[in-house]
Amino acid sequence: MNDFDPAALECLAALADELGFERAAQRLSITQSAVSQRLRVLEGQVGQPLVVRSRPLRLTEAGKVLLRFARQLQAWRVDVARELGERVAPQSRLAIAVNADSLATWVLPALDELVQRGLREGYGLELVVDDQDFTHDGLREGAVLGCVTTVAEALQGCRVQPLGVMRYVAVVSPGFLASQLGGDALRGLHAGNFADMPFLVFNRKDDSQAQWISQAFGVRAPRLRERFVPSSEAYVTAAVMGWGVGVAPEIQVRRFVETGQLVVLRPDVGVDVALYWHQWQLQSRSALLDQIGQALADGARLALG
Template sequence: MIMFDYKLLAALAAVVEQGGFERGAQALGLSQSAISQRIKLLEARVGQPVLVRSARPQPTELGQRLLNHVQQVRLLEGDLQQWVPMLDEGGPVERLRLALNADSLATWWAAAVGDFCAERGVLLDMVMEDQEVGLKRMRAGEVAGCVCASPRPVTGGRCVPLGAMRYRGLASPAFIARHFPDGVRPGELARAPAIVFGPDDQLQHRYLADLGVSGGFIHHLCPSSEGFVRLTCGGLGWGLVPEQQVRGELERGELVELVPGQVIDVPLYWHHWRNGGELLAALTAHLLRNAAQMLVPIAG
């Protein structure tokens, strides 16, 4: 027995995804009053509001649960289409909602999944989250997959290793000349400003600890991968940067290593729903193949 009228759920998804009733209606080829009526009917059926009406309508908690369900059903319907091609009425393209750590999104991710998305006509809806929040979204069913540093699968999910990102401690030549005129001594690093991505970024702490330096250090906070590189190049501080993000800067000498050869490898894992259907399984296979070439092997 099918409990839901999926036309009503599609209206909810369109309003939220398009960020408003007018644009949602446009996306579905409906009038604005028609889409409003569908949302009201949906709310009458479930007996609760599904949207918080504001300039940008947000789903209520129940609304979010319904949207997660819509995403799962869409993925499973996608599997059916190869057997029942007439099901495909030229409706919206497949949409995958995924959580990624910022540095993956800024470096290898697009090259690893680009061909797959182009060939299968998949649209990605990406959210950028540090690992704990990304996994929380997996658990809540808000995203179908997640790239992060945690190897612990969530309930209902699988987890496979992708490889590790290699970080190097870098700064601009001007920064080094200013703070370390006699060469970089690890003990002095803590007194020169570092750059930290955010409160959860422990890479700079680990780098200092690996060099035998303990205690606090002064730092800027910059929650943007590319901003982090720009601040480093601009001589504002030193920081741990994925080597693949700054190949050009290293070649041109715009950034140099503080302690040559001193690296930190951060293992990355791909979390995905068990019941995500064929599309998610195919993406997983594609991702595993490509990521291995773009990342370094996970140690141990």
């Protein structure tokens, strides 16, 4: 690994981020031919292709292995620059993956101090959003250096830290409750009518509604009338507007419940989702990645209890 050209690894990371040679060249302020040449040198060293030249460009399995190394090298550079008191290179950024609901609730306050410091020191933090059951894929493939996930077991070379439990509850607007559920928050939704009610769903990876139904009525793999709203904030807004039954984080809908804009169905039923922070282990006295992990752990403890 010590023989790999850092500039070539930087090109590989740029290609992974920008998904094309032209944009990667623009990001690195070099020509496309220089990007291609550096990539060819790297591919020659490993003896196999690292990217599939498609649109959009994608990495091969070997490319993903080297991308992990490139990401870690980027993080080490940031740490060394910070220890020496130097300003970090403008393109330097650390990518971490978080789930949309955590991003909409507790992640931004948890990271605010580090982001404000980054404005002064020059490094950037990139937040990659995916479902909490899938953020771990980005860590394994080298796309990110850390992730908030529901996966408890650490990858080799990584460490894991429990963050807490995010509880999901079912909510509806008062108007929906009155018109569709007979005004009864405890018994209005039941095993005989849930299949006829519209349920709000974040995306096709989201199964929190099915989990809630399973908890409430003991029905496995229920067939639901789905209305997709692929934004955590818009999802809650849709519930307030009466678009259907939403299953959302209790901490996100709490203020709407307190002001009467939403009503909790079956308060005794909830889906508890345990969250964990995973990160690659980097050997540095002032590892920024360690500080990110600690900030997330502190923020989750305050928000999730």
